[in-house]
Amino acid sequence: MFDVSFSLRHDFARVWALASEKLTSLEIGYVSSVMVTELLSPNFELPQSANRIQPSILPNIHKLSLSVDYITDAMVGTISKGLTSLTHLDLRDAPLIEPRVTFDLTNSGLQLINQHGKLKHLSLVRSQEFLFSYFKRVNDLGLLLLADKCEKMESIFLGGFCRVTDTGFKTILHSCSTLYKLRVSHGTQLTDLVFHDISATSLSLTHVSLRRCTLLTNHAVTNLASNKDLKVLDLRDCRNLGNEALRAIGNLHNLKTLLLDGSDISDLGLSYLRPRVISSLITLSVRGCKKLTDKCISALFDGSSKLALQELDLSNLPNLSDNGVLLLARSRIPLLELRMRQCPLIGDTSVVVLASMLVDEERWHGNCLRLLDLFNCGGITAVAFRWLKKPYFPRLRWLGVTGCVNRDTVDALARSRPFLHVSCHGEELGAEQWDTGDDFHMHDYDEMDELEQWLQEGDYESGDEEMVEAENVAEAME
The missing domain is CATH 3.80.10.10 (Ribonuclease Inhibitor)
Known part of the structure; x- marks a missing residue:
């Protein structure tokens, strides 16, 4: 280089x-x-x-x-x-x-x-x-x-x-x-006419991205869905797409990446992804889908068996609250990346819930998350930073917060966790979001993370009252 x-x-x-x-x-x-x-x-x-x-x-x-x-x-x-x-x-x-x-x-x-x-x-x-x-x-x-x-x-x-x-x-x-x-x-x-007779061609598309093609409607997605082997579908900023598009997508059982940012979908539409699609998805983004509420979490995950989902973007959802995050924690999905930036109703409770989340009985509190973006969430205060300290979120590598909440607290957190990249200026965390290639993006993390270091050093014990409180929260979620 x-x-x-x-x-x-x-x-x-x-x-x-x-x-x-x-x-x-x-x-x-x-x-x-x-x-x-x-x-x-x-x-x-x-x-x-x-x-x-x-x-x-x-x-x-x-x-x-x-x-x-x-x-x-x-x-x-x-x-x-x-x-x-x-x-x-x-x-x-x-x-x-x-x-x-x-x-x-x-x-x-x-x-x-x-x-x-x-x-x-x-x-x-x-x-x-x-x-x-x-x-x-x-x-x-x-x-x-x-x-x-x-x-x-x-x-x-x-x-x-x-x-x-x-x-x-x-x-x-x-x-x-x-x-x-x-x-x-x-x-x-x-427009939709491009895909009107796509089923008559010999094409077998596996990756389709139609970002900012604003004239597309549900009819285009219905025709595209004739390609049953689709693995990646990027429909960001196609604002005329609604629930009927999701009904067609619900038949794509090989789909790994689905990006729906800014579309006109609702909670009901997301329920069409269950059970076929949601069980195979690795990456899902519904950023800026204004109609979504807390119910979208239960619409996606209620009654689903073990899921492969690793990356979830719930950013810029004005009606998503701490109650939605509680539903997400109850689903015990082993997420690696969770983005909830620009959500005015997300607050300290969400951080407590995520810190208390147990994916299974043998995993440490909140240990799966590698990336957590809470930038400009309306209810985040200095209280949340108590739950971002050791021993919580031991695998966390990227954290997005609003620096003006308490700059001294942010700086102290960054010093105490050298493995953690703390961003407070609003930039997208990790690599450029979803634009690194045709395939779904996975962050490349170091060989040893913070949890492994703590276990190696025998330093994962904590007598804090916060640990007791976390266990109480976990029991309350059951």
């Missing part, structure tokens, strides 16, 4: 001219598109020098992932022509200003992709990080030209193609017969 942003353009090319031919995968967090083009250009020369630099074109690179200032036709063409073994191409840009035509991706650039016919995974994303910008010079014709070169494509991610309509997206679905991962974000013109 090193920072290429301080490199001069010619120095950058010289460094990579020395790269091993055995290199098969390259990821650069940020580099200018001009530097990429010059790196791979066989005719690049240093100015004021008679010695021609012949940069290595990295002949054995199979996977290339770049974050650039602009995705341009010139860069895409140079990559596609020069990297003859490329099977995975992941390009993301984040423009600071609206790009001119010479510094943008057009229909012509899409036609240059996959010149050697080996590409299986393609990702082209325009990020909205600095500017609400889109690929305004790409339309349905561009996707038609792309589809002609991508018959063997297995995974496609298209983000920010605001001028592409149902015609363009359907062309991809009907041309790429081996496609099993489809991701579209900010598909402002994508």
Whole structure:
């Protein structure tokens, strides 16, 4: 790992001219598109020098992932022509200003992709990080030209193609017969019609993400659910989706990840996930689903057998209270990650309940949780921090709280638990939420955690009155 942003353009090319031919995968967090083009250009020369630099074109690179200032036709063409073994191409840009035509991706650039016919995974994303910008010079014709070169494509991610309509997206679905991962974000013109006849295709989709495709309705999800092998379904910010969509999803018994942030679902809708789907789910997010109440917990988990659920996001639910957390604790689900940020009715009682939670008779209090996000929860006071101290939550690695509650208390907690990352500025905990790849995300924790250290040192005994109180709370929950 090193920072290429301080490199001069010619120095950058010289460094990579020395790269091993055995290199098969390259990821650069940020580099200018001009530097990429010059790196791979066989005719690049240093100015004021008679010695021609012949940069290595990295002949054995199979996977290339770049974050650039602009995705341009010139860069895409140079990559596609020069990297003859490329099977995975992941390009993301984040423009600071609206790009001119010479510094943008057009229909012509899409036609240059996959010149050697080996590409299986393609990702082209325009990020909205600095500017609400889109690929305004790409339309349905561009996707038609792309589809002609991508018959063997297995995974496609298209983000920010605001001028592409149902015609363009359907062309991809009907041309790429081996496609099993489809991701579209900010598909402002994508409607239900794209999936109207998807059951008539030979596709067997396992991963589908349609984030911020705001024109989609329940009909699209009903048609998508004909792919019974779906494992990942990301429908974040599809605000027109309601309970009928959940009724269709309820038949996907192989589903592992379900993200429904900002949708119009209710407590009744979540009950459609029981029993088939909820028993297989590992990750569930209902962040910002305003209609949900405490009853959504019982709708999901009442009467369910042993569950595999590890990550649950209940953030930004104005009607979720401590009573809902009590119901969650009674279900004894061995959660690793629980997010409840921006819930005004969540308070100290929730922390006490979670600290007292026993997953089974042989596990320590609250020991399963690795991540707990309580940022800006309305009822959290300094009292809750007594229950965040040793010996409670011994496996906790990430904690989100509001620092202004008691900054001295927050700092003291961080000092007393060196294994714990305490965040009080509102940032998402761990890696970027749900956006690390097509598969569901699992945090990578250190080999030894705090509980293991305490047991090794014989230091897990506590005579605090709080431990007695915790046991009383646990008994009261039974």
